[in-house]
Amino acid sequence: MSEAARVEPLDGLDTIIDKFRALLASAESNQDDWKEQALALLDRSISETRQDSHKPIFTLAEDDSDETNSESAPEAVVEGKARPSAMSEVRPTLERTIDELESDWNKGVQLLPGDVLRLLNRGKAKSRELEARLPDYETAVAVRRAFVAPLDKLAKLPYTDYDYKFVTNACCENVVGYVPVPVGVAGPLKINNGTPLHVPMATTEGALVASTNRGCTAIMKSGGVSAHVYAEGMTRAPVVQFDRATEAVRLKQWLDKPENFAKIKGEFDGSSRFAKLDRLEMRLDGRQAHLRFTGKTGDAMGMNMISKATSQAMKFIQSSFPTMKVVALSGNSCTDKKAAAINWILGRGRSVVADCVLPASVVRSVLKTTPRAMAEAGRAKLDSGSAAAGAIGGANAHAANIVAAIFIATGQDAAQVVSSSMCATRLEETEDGSLYASVTLPCMECGTVGGGTVLPAQRACLEMLGVAGPSPSSCAPGTNAATLAEIIASTVLAGELSLMAALCTDDLVSSHLKLNRSRLNLYENASGAASQPTVQLLHPQNTIRGKSAERTIKVNCSSIL
Structure with missing residues:
Protein backbone atom coordinates (compact mmCIF):
# COMPACT_ATOMS: atom_id res chain seq x y z
CA MET A 1 0.00 0.00 0.00
CA SER A 2 1.36 3.46 -0.91
CA GLU A 3 1.99 6.19 1.65
CA ALA A 4 -0.81 8.31 0.16
CA ALA A 5 -3.29 5.45 0.51
CA ARG A 6 -2.42 5.02 4.19
CA VAL A 7 -2.81 8.71 5.00
CA GLU A 8 -6.13 9.25 3.21
CA PRO A 9 -8.39 7.72 5.91
CA LEU A 10 -6.58 9.74 8.60
CA ASP A 11 -7.14 12.91 6.60
CA GLY A 12 -10.84 12.06 6.46
CA LEU A 13 -10.93 11.55 10.24
CA ASP A 14 -9.23 14.92 10.83
CA THR A 15 -11.88 16.56 8.66
CA ILE A 16 -14.67 14.98 10.71
CA ILE A 17 -13.08 16.17 13.97
CA ASP A 18 -12.74 19.72 12.61
CA LYS A 19 -16.42 19.73 11.62
CA PHE A 20 -17.43 18.58 15.10
CA ARG A 21 -15.38 21.30 16.76
CA ALA A 22 -17.05 23.91 14.57
CA LEU A 23 -20.51 22.51 15.34
CA LEU A 24 -19.97 22.40 19.11
CA ALA A 25 -18.51 25.92 19.10
CA SER A 26 -21.60 27.28 17.33
CA ALA A 27 -24.18 25.30 19.36
CA GLU A 28 -26.26 27.31 21.78
CA SER A 29 -27.05 25.94 25.21
CA ASN A 30 -30.79 26.11 24.55
CA GLN A 31 -30.59 24.38 21.16
CA ASP A 32 -32.39 21.11 21.93
CA ASP A 33 -31.49 19.27 18.74
CA TRP A 34 -27.70 19.75 18.76
CA LYS A 35 -27.17 16.05 19.56
CA GLU A 36 -29.30 15.05 16.62
CA GLN A 37 -27.34 17.40 14.36
CA ALA A 38 -24.08 15.96 15.63
CA LEU A 39 -25.15 12.37 14.99
CA ALA A 40 -26.41 13.22 11.52
CA LEU A 41 -23.16 15.05 10.76
CA LEU A 42 -21.14 12.06 11.94
CA ASP A 43 -23.17 9.65 9.84
CA ARG A 44 -22.90 11.79 6.72
CA SER A 45 -19.20 12.49 7.17
CA ILE A 46 -18.34 8.82 7.67
CA SER A 47 -20.34 7.91 4.57
CA GLU A 48 -18.49 10.54 2.52
CA THR A 49 -15.14 9.31 3.85
CA ARG A 50 -16.01 5.71 2.96
CA GLN A 51 -17.02 6.74 -0.54
CA ASP A 52 -13.73 8.62 -1.02
CA SER A 53 -11.64 5.74 0.36
CA HIS A 54 -13.29 3.25 -2.01
CA LYS A 55 -12.59 5.17 -5.23
CA PRO A 56 -10.76 2.89 -7.68
CA ILE A 57 -7.10 3.60 -8.38
CA PHE A 58 -7.78 3.22 -12.09
CA THR A 59 -10.73 2.51 -14.40
CA LEU A 60 -11.14 0.69 -17.66
CA ALA A 61 -12.63 3.81 -19.22
CA GLU A 62 -12.69 7.52 -18.55
CA ASP A 63 -13.66 8.52 -15.01
CA ASP A 64 -17.42 9.15 -15.00
CA SER A 65 -17.89 9.41 -11.25
CA ASP A 66 -19.32 12.91 -11.56
CA GLU A 67 -22.01 11.68 -13.91
CA THR A 68 -22.99 8.66 -11.82
CA ASN A 69 -22.82 10.32 -8.40
CA SER A 70 -26.26 10.13 -6.81
CA GLU A 71 -25.93 13.68 -5.48
CA SER A 72 -25.54 15.14 -8.96
CA ALA A 73 -27.98 12.84 -10.72
CA PRO A 74 -31.10 14.58 -12.03
CA GLU A 75 -34.17 14.27 -9.87
CA ALA A 76 -36.96 12.03 -11.07
CA VAL A 77 -40.27 13.72 -11.80
CA VAL A 78 -43.65 12.12 -11.19
CA GLU A 79 -46.83 13.91 -12.19
CA GLY A 80 -44.93 17.17 -12.50
CA LYS A 81 -43.39 16.98 -9.03
CA ALA A 82 -39.70 16.46 -8.36
CA ARG A 83 -38.58 13.72 -6.01
CA PRO A 84 -35.29 12.06 -5.12
CA SER A 85 -34.09 9.27 -7.36
CA ALA A 86 -35.80 6.02 -6.34
CA MET A 87 -32.45 4.39 -5.61
CA SER A 88 -31.14 7.20 -3.39
CA GLU A 89 -31.07 6.81 0.37
CA VAL A 90 -33.34 9.03 2.43
CA ARG A 91 -31.29 10.65 5.20
CA PRO A 92 -32.11 13.32 7.80
CA THR A 93 -31.25 16.90 6.86
CA LEU A 94 -29.68 19.52 9.14
CA GLU A 95 -30.54 22.86 7.58
CA ARG A 96 -33.58 23.64 9.77
CA THR A 97 -34.65 23.09 13.36
CA ILE A 98 -37.26 20.56 14.39
CA ASP A 99 -39.59 23.35 15.54
CA GLU A 100 -39.44 25.00 12.12
CA LEU A 101 -40.11 21.73 10.34
CA GLU A 102 -43.00 20.82 12.65
CA SER A 103 -44.58 24.23 12.14
CA ASP A 104 -44.43 23.92 8.35
CA TRP A 105 -45.66 20.30 8.46
CA ASN A 106 -48.71 21.31 10.50
CA LYS A 107 -49.41 24.12 8.02
CA GLY A 108 -49.36 21.67 5.11
CA VAL A 109 -46.11 22.98 3.62
CA GLN A 110 -44.29 20.55 1.31
CA LEU A 111 -41.09 19.31 3.01
CA LEU A 112 -38.06 17.45 1.72
CA PRO A 113 -38.00 13.67 2.35
CA GLY A 114 -35.05 14.06 4.74
CA ASP A 115 -36.97 16.67 6.74
CA VAL A 116 -39.98 14.37 6.99
CA LEU A 117 -37.71 11.58 8.21
CA ARG A 118 -36.46 13.83 11.01
CA LEU A 119 -40.06 14.54 12.05
CA LEU A 120 -40.85 10.82 12.07
CA ASN A 121 -37.79 10.08 14.19
CA ARG A 122 -38.86 12.73 16.71
CA GLY A 123 -42.50 11.60 16.79
CA LYS A 124 -43.71 14.83 15.19
CA ALA A 125 -45.24 13.15 12.13
CA LYS A 126 -47.17 9.92 11.60
CA SER A 127 -46.16 7.20 9.17
CA ARG A 128 -49.71 6.84 7.89
CA GLU A 129 -49.68 10.47 6.66
CA LEU A 130 -46.84 10.07 4.18
CA GLU A 131 -48.81 9.12 1.06
CA ALA A 132 -51.07 12.16 1.48
CA ARG A 133 -48.30 14.63 2.31
CA LEU A 134 -45.37 13.71 0.05
CA PRO A 135 -45.26 14.44 -3.70
CA ASP A 136 -45.71 10.82 -4.81
CA TYR A 137 -46.31 7.36 -3.39
CA GLU A 138 -42.85 5.97 -4.08
CA THR A 139 -41.20 8.77 -2.12
CA ALA A 140 -43.57 8.05 0.77
CA VAL A 141 -42.54 4.39 0.71
CA ALA A 142 -38.84 5.31 0.60
CA VAL A 143 -39.15 7.60 3.64
CA ARG A 144 -41.08 4.96 5.59
CA ARG A 145 -38.44 2.33 4.80
CA ALA A 146 -35.72 4.61 6.18
CA PHE A 147 -37.82 5.18 9.30
CA VAL A 148 -38.77 1.60 10.21
CA ALA A 149 -35.53 -0.29 9.58
CA PRO A 150 -31.86 0.14 8.66
CA LEU A 151 -31.55 0.46 4.90
CA ASP A 152 -29.47 -2.70 4.59
CA LYS A 153 -32.20 -4.78 6.27
CA LEU A 154 -34.70 -3.97 3.52
CA ALA A 155 -32.24 -3.91 0.63
CA LYS A 156 -33.67 -7.09 -0.91
CA LEU A 157 -37.30 -6.06 -0.45
CA PRO A 158 -38.15 -4.19 -3.69
CA TYR A 159 -40.27 -1.06 -3.70
CA THR A 160 -39.56 0.76 -6.96
CA ASP A 161 -41.35 0.38 -10.30
CA TYR A 162 -44.70 -0.34 -8.68
CA ASP A 163 -47.95 1.55 -9.23
CA TYR A 164 -48.95 2.35 -5.66
CA LYS A 165 -52.09 4.25 -6.62
CA PHE A 166 -53.85 0.88 -6.80
CA VAL A 167 -52.66 0.04 -3.28
CA THR A 168 -53.30 3.22 -1.29
CA ASN A 169 -56.67 3.26 0.48
CA ALA A 170 -57.51 -0.06 -1.16
CA CYS A 171 -55.14 -2.95 -0.46
CA CYS A 172 -52.49 -2.13 2.16
CA GLU A 173 -51.32 0.50 4.65
CA ASN A 174 -47.87 1.61 5.88
CA VAL A 175 -46.35 0.16 2.71
CA VAL A 176 -42.58 -0.48 2.61
CA GLY A 177 -42.41 -2.55 -0.58
CA TYR A 178 -43.79 -5.66 -2.19
CA VAL A 179 -42.90 -9.37 -2.15
CA PRO A 180 -42.48 -10.96 -5.59
CA VAL A 181 -43.92 -14.49 -5.74
CA PRO A 182 -43.16 -16.83 -8.67
CA VAL A 183 -46.15 -17.48 -10.93
CA GLY A 184 -46.34 -20.71 -12.91
CA VAL A 185 -49.07 -22.04 -15.18
CA ALA A 186 -50.84 -25.39 -15.26
CA GLY A 187 -52.65 -26.54 -18.34
CA PRO A 188 -54.07 -26.52 -20.85
CA LEU A 189 -57.34 -27.40 -19.18
CA LYS A 190 -60.67 -27.64 -21.02
CA ILE A 191 -63.68 -26.75 -18.87
CA ASN A 192 -67.29 -27.26 -19.98
CA ASN A 193 -66.14 -27.83 -23.58
CA GLY A 194 -64.75 -24.30 -23.71
CA THR A 195 -61.44 -22.99 -24.98
CA PRO A 196 -58.54 -24.68 -23.16
CA LEU A 197 -57.00 -22.46 -20.49
CA HIS A 198 -53.63 -22.16 -18.81
CA VAL A 199 -54.21 -21.44 -15.12
CA PRO A 200 -51.82 -19.07 -13.26
CA MET A 201 -50.60 -20.29 -9.87
CA ALA A 202 -48.47 -18.16 -7.51
CA THR A 203 -46.51 -20.40 -5.17
CA THR A 204 -43.14 -21.10 -3.58
CA GLU A 205 -43.82 -24.83 -3.21
CA GLY A 206 -41.81 -26.67 -5.81
CA ALA A 207 -43.60 -29.60 -7.52
CA LEU A 208 -47.07 -28.07 -7.01
CA VAL A 209 -47.42 -26.57 -10.49
CA ALA A 210 -45.75 -29.58 -12.14
CA SER A 211 -48.07 -31.99 -10.35
CA THR A 212 -51.19 -29.96 -11.16
CA ASN A 213 -50.02 -29.74 -14.75
CA ARG A 214 -49.90 -33.54 -14.92
CA GLY A 215 -53.48 -33.69 -13.65
CA CYS A 216 -54.50 -31.22 -16.37
CA THR A 217 -52.89 -33.49 -18.97
CA ALA A 218 -54.86 -36.48 -17.71
CA ILE A 219 -58.11 -34.50 -17.80
CA MET A 220 -57.43 -33.15 -21.30
CA LYS A 221 -56.72 -36.65 -22.62
CA SER A 222 -60.05 -37.70 -21.10
CA GLY A 223 -62.11 -35.02 -22.86
CA GLY A 224 -62.08 -32.25 -20.27
CA VAL A 225 -63.88 -31.44 -17.03
CA SER A 226 -67.41 -30.31 -16.22
CA ALA A 227 -67.79 -27.64 -13.53
CA HIS A 228 -70.86 -25.86 -12.20
CA VAL A 229 -71.72 -23.30 -9.52
CA TYR A 230 -74.88 -24.71 -7.93
CA ALA A 231 -75.46 -22.16 -5.15
CA GLU A 232 -74.43 -18.59 -4.37
CA GLY A 233 -74.62 -16.39 -1.30
CA MET A 234 -72.18 -14.37 0.79
CA THR A 235 -73.10 -14.15 4.48
CA ARG A 236 -72.89 -11.79 7.41
CA ALA A 237 -74.27 -12.71 10.84
CA PRO A 238 -74.76 -10.02 13.51
CA VAL A 239 -75.28 -10.99 17.14
CA VAL A 240 -77.88 -9.05 19.14
CA GLN A 241 -78.96 -9.10 22.77
CA PHE A 242 -82.16 -8.37 24.70
CA ASP A 243 -82.91 -8.07 28.40
CA ARG A 244 -84.77 -11.39 28.39
CA ALA A 245 -85.10 -14.38 26.07
CA THR A 246 -88.82 -13.61 25.62
CA GLU A 247 -87.94 -10.58 23.50
CA ALA A 248 -85.52 -12.64 21.40
CA VAL A 249 -88.30 -15.14 20.69
CA ARG A 250 -90.59 -12.29 19.66
CA LEU A 251 -87.94 -11.13 17.16
CA LYS A 252 -87.77 -14.65 15.71
CA GLN A 253 -91.54 -14.72 15.23
CA TRP A 254 -91.47 -11.26 13.63
CA LEU A 255 -88.71 -12.24 11.18
CA ASP A 256 -90.62 -15.37 10.11
CA LYS A 257 -93.47 -13.28 8.66
CA PRO A 258 -93.05 -12.87 4.86
CA GLU A 259 -94.16 -9.24 4.89
CA ASN A 260 -91.41 -8.32 7.36
CA PHE A 261 -88.78 -10.19 5.36
CA ALA A 262 -89.87 -8.23 2.27
CA LYS A 263 -89.33 -4.94 4.11
CA ILE A 264 -85.89 -6.04 5.34
CA LYS A 265 -84.99 -7.15 1.82
CA GLY A 266 -85.94 -3.71 0.51
CA GLU A 267 -83.53 -2.05 2.93
CA PHE A 268 -80.81 -4.62 2.21
CA ASP A 269 -81.09 -4.46 -1.59
CA GLY A 270 -81.25 -0.67 -1.54
CA SER A 271 -77.69 -0.41 -0.24
CA SER A 272 -76.10 -1.49 -3.56
CA ARG A 273 -76.90 -2.20 -7.20
CA PHE A 274 -75.74 -5.79 -6.78
CA ALA A 275 -76.66 -6.75 -3.20
CA LYS A 276 -79.68 -9.08 -3.25
CA LEU A 277 -80.92 -10.68 -0.02
CA ASP A 278 -81.94 -14.31 -0.51
CA ARG A 279 -82.63 -15.52 3.01
CA LEU A 280 -82.39 -14.56 6.68
CA GLU A 281 -82.04 -17.15 9.43
CA MET A 282 -81.96 -16.71 13.19
CA ARG A 283 -80.63 -18.88 16.00
CA LEU A 284 -81.27 -18.23 19.68
CA ASP A 285 -78.82 -18.55 22.54
CA GLY A 286 -80.65 -17.45 25.68
CA ARG A 287 -81.33 -13.73 25.40
CA GLN A 288 -78.90 -13.44 22.51
CA ALA A 289 -79.78 -14.03 18.87
CA HIS A 290 -77.60 -14.66 15.81
CA LEU A 291 -79.07 -13.40 12.53
CA ARG A 292 -77.45 -14.80 9.38
CA PHE A 293 -78.02 -12.75 6.22
CA THR A 294 -77.28 -14.50 2.91
CA GLY A 295 -77.26 -12.57 -0.35
CA LYS A 296 -75.80 -12.27 -3.83
CA THR A 297 -73.02 -9.75 -4.49
CA GLY A 298 -72.51 -9.74 -8.26
CA ASP A 299 -68.91 -10.29 -9.36
CA ALA A 300 -67.47 -9.16 -6.02
CA MET A 301 -66.40 -11.60 -3.35
CA GLY A 302 -68.75 -9.36 -1.43
CA MET A 303 -67.71 -9.03 2.22
CA ASN A 304 -67.77 -5.22 2.19
CA MET A 305 -70.99 -5.13 0.20
CA ILE A 306 -72.78 -7.64 2.41
CA SER A 307 -71.58 -5.90 5.59
CA LYS A 308 -72.89 -2.53 4.41
CA ALA A 309 -76.23 -4.04 3.40
CA THR A 310 -76.54 -5.94 6.69
CA SER A 311 -75.80 -2.80 8.70
CA GLN A 312 -78.57 -0.94 6.88
CA ALA A 313 -81.03 -3.79 7.41
CA MET A 314 -80.20 -3.98 11.13
CA LYS A 315 -81.02 -0.30 11.59
CA PHE A 316 -84.45 -0.98 10.11
CA ILE A 317 -85.00 -3.95 12.46
CA GLN A 318 -83.97 -1.81 15.43
CA SER A 319 -86.72 0.66 14.59
CA SER A 320 -89.22 -2.10 15.46
CA PHE A 321 -87.18 -3.44 18.39
CA PRO A 322 -85.67 -0.39 20.14
CA THR A 323 -84.48 -2.42 23.15
CA MET A 324 -82.40 -4.69 20.92
CA LYS A 325 -78.66 -4.13 21.30
CA VAL A 326 -76.41 -4.98 18.36
CA VAL A 327 -73.41 -6.50 20.13
CA ALA A 328 -71.39 -7.00 16.93
CA LEU A 329 -72.13 -6.76 13.23
CA SER A 330 -70.20 -10.01 12.81
CA GLY A 331 -71.07 -12.57 15.46
CA ASN A 332 -68.93 -15.42 14.07
CA SER A 333 -71.74 -17.53 12.67
CA CYS A 334 -71.13 -16.00 9.22
CA THR A 335 -68.45 -17.62 9.32
CA ASP A 336 -65.56 -15.65 7.80
CA LYS A 337 -61.95 -16.90 7.66
CA LYS A 338 -62.47 -19.73 10.11
CA ALA A 339 -63.14 -23.41 9.56
CA ALA A 340 -66.79 -23.94 10.49
CA ALA A 341 -69.37 -26.67 9.98
CA ILE A 342 -72.06 -24.10 9.11
CA ASN A 343 -70.14 -23.10 5.98
CA TRP A 344 -69.52 -26.72 5.07
CA ILE A 345 -73.22 -27.56 5.41
CA LEU A 346 -74.94 -24.39 4.12
CA GLY A 347 -72.19 -23.04 1.87
CA ARG A 348 -70.76 -19.54 1.58
CA GLY A 349 -69.73 -17.52 -1.42
CA ARG A 350 -70.13 -19.84 -4.39
CA SER A 351 -70.72 -23.56 -4.06
CA VAL A 352 -69.11 -25.39 -6.96
CA VAL A 353 -68.66 -28.97 -8.16
CA ALA A 354 -66.33 -30.35 -10.85
CA ASP A 355 -66.02 -33.89 -12.20
CA CYS A 356 -64.64 -35.99 -15.02
CA VAL A 357 -64.26 -39.62 -16.11
CA LEU A 358 -60.76 -40.85 -16.98
CA PRO A 359 -60.36 -43.98 -19.12
CA ALA A 360 -58.14 -46.66 -17.60
CA SER A 361 -55.65 -46.17 -20.44
CA VAL A 362 -55.16 -42.51 -19.49
CA VAL A 363 -54.79 -43.36 -15.80
CA ARG A 364 -52.08 -45.87 -16.69
CA SER A 365 -50.21 -43.74 -19.25
CA VAL A 366 -50.34 -40.34 -17.51
CA LEU A 367 -50.87 -41.07 -13.82
CA LYS A 368 -48.85 -44.33 -13.85
CA THR A 369 -51.40 -46.24 -11.80
CA THR A 370 -54.85 -47.86 -12.14
CA PRO A 371 -58.42 -46.72 -11.44
CA ARG A 372 -58.78 -49.48 -8.83
CA ALA A 373 -55.66 -48.36 -6.95
CA MET A 374 -56.84 -44.73 -7.06
CA ALA A 375 -60.29 -45.66 -5.74
CA GLU A 376 -58.79 -47.77 -2.96
CA ALA A 377 -56.47 -44.94 -1.92
CA GLY A 378 -59.43 -42.57 -1.97
CA ARG A 379 -61.43 -44.72 0.43
CA ALA A 380 -58.52 -45.17 2.80
CA LYS A 381 -57.20 -41.60 2.80
CA LEU A 382 -60.05 -39.30 1.84
CA ASP A 383 -62.88 -41.13 3.62
CA SER A 384 -61.45 -43.17 6.48
CA GLY A 385 -58.45 -40.96 7.19
CA SER A 386 -60.43 -37.71 7.18
CA ALA A 387 -63.07 -39.23 9.46
CA ALA A 388 -60.39 -40.44 11.87
CA ALA A 389 -58.97 -36.92 12.00
CA GLY A 390 -62.38 -35.35 12.62
CA ALA A 391 -61.76 -33.03 9.67
CA ILE A 392 -64.35 -30.38 8.74
CA GLY A 393 -64.35 -30.11 4.98
CA GLY A 394 -61.04 -31.90 4.85
CA ALA A 395 -61.90 -35.01 2.83
CA ASN A 396 -59.37 -34.09 0.17
CA ALA A 397 -55.68 -34.53 -0.62
CA HIS A 398 -54.42 -30.95 -0.87
CA ALA A 399 -57.15 -28.67 -2.21
CA ALA A 400 -55.76 -25.74 -0.20
CA ASN A 401 -52.54 -25.85 -2.22
CA ILE A 402 -54.29 -25.12 -5.49
CA VAL A 403 -56.85 -22.69 -4.05
CA ALA A 404 -54.11 -20.67 -2.32
CA ALA A 405 -51.91 -20.52 -5.43
CA ILE A 406 -54.74 -19.28 -7.66
CA PHE A 407 -56.03 -16.90 -4.96
CA ILE A 408 -52.63 -15.22 -4.66
CA ALA A 409 -52.18 -15.00 -8.43
CA THR A 410 -55.62 -13.48 -9.03
CA GLY A 411 -55.82 -11.06 -6.09
CA GLN A 412 -58.27 -12.92 -3.86
CA ASP A 413 -58.30 -12.63 -0.07
CA ALA A 414 -55.66 -15.20 0.89
CA ALA A 415 -57.06 -15.61 4.42
CA GLN A 416 -60.26 -17.05 2.97
CA VAL A 417 -58.39 -20.11 1.77
CA VAL A 418 -59.25 -21.58 5.19
CA SER A 419 -62.88 -22.08 4.14
CA SER A 420 -62.64 -21.82 0.35
CA SER A 421 -60.47 -24.94 0.30
CA MET A 422 -63.05 -27.03 2.16
CA CYS A 423 -63.42 -29.84 -0.33
CA ALA A 424 -64.80 -33.34 -0.71
CA THR A 425 -62.87 -35.39 -3.26
CA ARG A 426 -64.34 -38.62 -4.63
CA LEU A 427 -62.49 -41.30 -6.59
CA GLU A 428 -64.52 -44.28 -7.82
CA GLU A 429 -63.93 -47.11 -10.26
CA THR A 430 -66.79 -47.30 -12.76
CA GLU A 431 -68.40 -50.46 -14.13
CA ASP A 432 -66.32 -50.29 -17.31
CA GLY A 433 -63.07 -49.93 -15.34
CA SER A 434 -62.66 -46.16 -15.78
CA LEU A 435 -62.01 -43.67 -12.98
CA TYR A 436 -64.73 -41.24 -11.90
CA ALA A 437 -63.30 -38.23 -10.05
CA SER A 438 -65.04 -35.22 -8.52
CA VAL A 439 -64.44 -32.33 -6.13
CA THR A 440 -67.14 -30.38 -4.31
CA LEU A 441 -66.25 -27.03 -2.74
CA PRO A 442 -69.28 -25.42 -1.05
CA CYS A 443 -67.48 -22.27 0.19
CA MET A 444 -65.57 -20.77 -2.75
CA GLU A 445 -65.18 -17.10 -1.71
CA CYS A 446 -63.83 -15.43 -4.83
CA GLY A 447 -64.52 -12.42 -7.02
CA THR A 448 -63.31 -10.61 -10.12
CA VAL A 449 -63.83 -7.02 -8.92
CA GLY A 450 -62.65 -5.22 -5.79
CA GLY A 451 -59.87 -6.05 -3.33
CA GLY A 452 -56.61 -7.29 -4.78
CA THR A 453 -58.15 -7.88 -8.21
CA VAL A 454 -57.48 -4.21 -9.02
CA LEU A 455 -53.69 -4.66 -8.81
CA PRO A 456 -52.14 -4.75 -12.31
CA ALA A 457 -50.31 -8.09 -11.98
CA GLN A 458 -53.29 -9.84 -10.42
CA ARG A 459 -55.64 -8.36 -12.99
CA ALA A 460 -53.35 -9.67 -15.74
CA CYS A 461 -53.83 -13.19 -14.37
CA LEU A 462 -57.60 -12.70 -14.39
CA GLU A 463 -57.42 -11.43 -17.96
CA MET A 464 -55.44 -14.54 -18.85
CA LEU A 465 -58.47 -16.54 -17.68
CA GLY A 466 -60.94 -14.23 -19.43
CA VAL A 467 -62.72 -13.16 -16.24
CA ALA A 468 -61.21 -9.78 -15.30
CA GLY A 469 -63.58 -7.14 -13.97
CA PRO A 470 -67.38 -7.12 -14.01
CA SER A 471 -69.35 -9.48 -16.22
CA PRO A 472 -70.28 -8.29 -19.72
CA SER A 473 -73.62 -6.51 -19.95
CA SER A 474 -74.94 -9.44 -21.99
CA CYS A 475 -74.44 -11.76 -19.01
CA ALA A 476 -76.05 -11.89 -15.60
CA PRO A 477 -74.17 -10.13 -12.77
CA GLY A 478 -71.75 -12.54 -11.15
CA THR A 479 -71.02 -14.58 -14.29
CA ASN A 480 -67.30 -13.78 -14.25
CA ALA A 481 -66.95 -14.66 -10.57
CA ALA A 482 -68.87 -17.91 -11.10
CA THR A 483 -66.60 -18.81 -14.01
CA LEU A 484 -63.55 -18.15 -11.84
CA ALA A 485 -64.98 -20.47 -9.17
CA GLU A 486 -65.44 -23.18 -11.80
CA ILE A 487 -61.86 -22.72 -13.03
CA ILE A 488 -60.50 -23.02 -9.50
CA ALA A 489 -62.56 -26.16 -8.81
CA SER A 490 -61.43 -27.75 -12.08
CA THR A 491 -57.79 -27.04 -11.26
CA VAL A 492 -58.29 -28.46 -7.77
CA LEU A 493 -59.53 -31.66 -9.41
CA ALA A 494 -56.37 -31.81 -11.52
CA GLY A 495 -54.22 -31.36 -8.43
CA GLU A 496 -56.12 -34.01 -6.50
CA LEU A 497 -55.75 -36.57 -9.28
CA SER A 498 -52.01 -36.08 -9.57
CA LEU A 499 -51.26 -36.18 -5.85
CA MET A 500 -53.42 -39.24 -5.23
CA ALA A 501 -51.65 -40.97 -8.11
CA ALA A 502 -48.26 -40.02 -6.65
CA LEU A 503 -49.32 -41.62 -3.37
CA CYS A 504 -50.33 -44.78 -5.20
CA THR A 505 -46.95 -45.00 -6.96
CA ASP A 506 -44.89 -43.78 -3.99
CA ASP A 507 -43.54 -40.81 -5.97
CA LEU A 508 -44.48 -38.11 -3.45
CA VAL A 509 -41.13 -37.90 -1.65
CA SER A 510 -38.96 -38.23 -4.73
Missing part, protein backbone atom coordinates in the same frame (compact mmCIF):
# COMPACT_ATOMS: atom_id res chain seq x y z
CA SER A 511 -40.83 -35.51 -6.62
CA HIS A 512 -40.49 -33.07 -3.74
CA LEU A 513 -36.80 -33.83 -3.30
CA LYS A 514 -36.31 -33.08 -6.97
CA LEU A 515 -38.49 -29.96 -7.29
CA ASN A 516 -39.05 -28.61 -3.78
CA ARG A 517 -35.57 -28.68 -2.25
CA SER A 518 -33.18 -25.83 -2.97
CA ARG A 519 -29.61 -26.87 -3.75
CA LEU A 520 -28.27 -23.39 -3.12
CA ASN A 521 -25.97 -23.02 -0.14
CA LEU A 522 -28.09 -20.53 1.82
CA TYR A 523 -27.15 -21.28 5.42
CA GLU A 524 -24.20 -22.29 7.54
CA ASN A 525 -23.97 -25.36 9.73
CA ALA A 526 -23.48 -25.27 13.49
CA SER A 527 -19.72 -24.86 13.17
CA GLY A 528 -20.14 -21.82 10.94
CA ALA A 529 -18.78 -23.59 7.87
CA ALA A 530 -20.85 -23.65 4.70
CA SER A 531 -22.38 -27.02 3.93
CA GLN A 532 -24.03 -28.12 0.72
CA PRO A 533 -25.06 -31.73 0.14
CA THR A 534 -24.47 -33.64 -3.05
CA VAL A 535 -27.69 -34.51 -4.87
CA GLN A 536 -27.33 -37.54 -7.10
CA LEU A 537 -30.13 -38.60 -9.44
CA LEU A 538 -30.48 -42.22 -10.46
CA HIS A 539 -29.55 -41.18 -14.00
CA PRO A 540 -25.75 -40.70 -13.97
CA GLN A 541 -25.80 -37.99 -16.62
CA ASN A 542 -27.90 -35.80 -14.30
CA THR A 543 -25.58 -36.06 -11.29
CA ILE A 544 -25.02 -32.77 -9.47
CA ARG A 545 -22.18 -32.49 -6.97
CA GLY A 546 -21.44 -29.65 -4.58
CA LYS A 547 -17.86 -28.61 -3.95
CA SER A 548 -18.15 -29.06 -0.18
CA ALA A 549 -20.32 -32.16 -0.24
CA GLU A 550 -20.83 -34.02 3.03
CA ARG A 551 -23.45 -36.58 2.08
CA THR A 552 -25.15 -38.07 -0.96
CA ILE A 553 -28.90 -38.29 -1.53
CA LYS A 554 -30.40 -40.56 -4.18
CA VAL A 555 -33.51 -39.14 -5.77
CA ASN A 556 -35.97 -40.96 -8.01
CA CYS A 557 -37.11 -38.79 -10.91
CA SER A 558 -40.84 -38.50 -10.30
CA SER A 559 -43.27 -39.37 -13.04
CA ILE A 560 -45.23 -36.18 -12.39
CA LEU A 561 -43.41 -34.26 -15.14
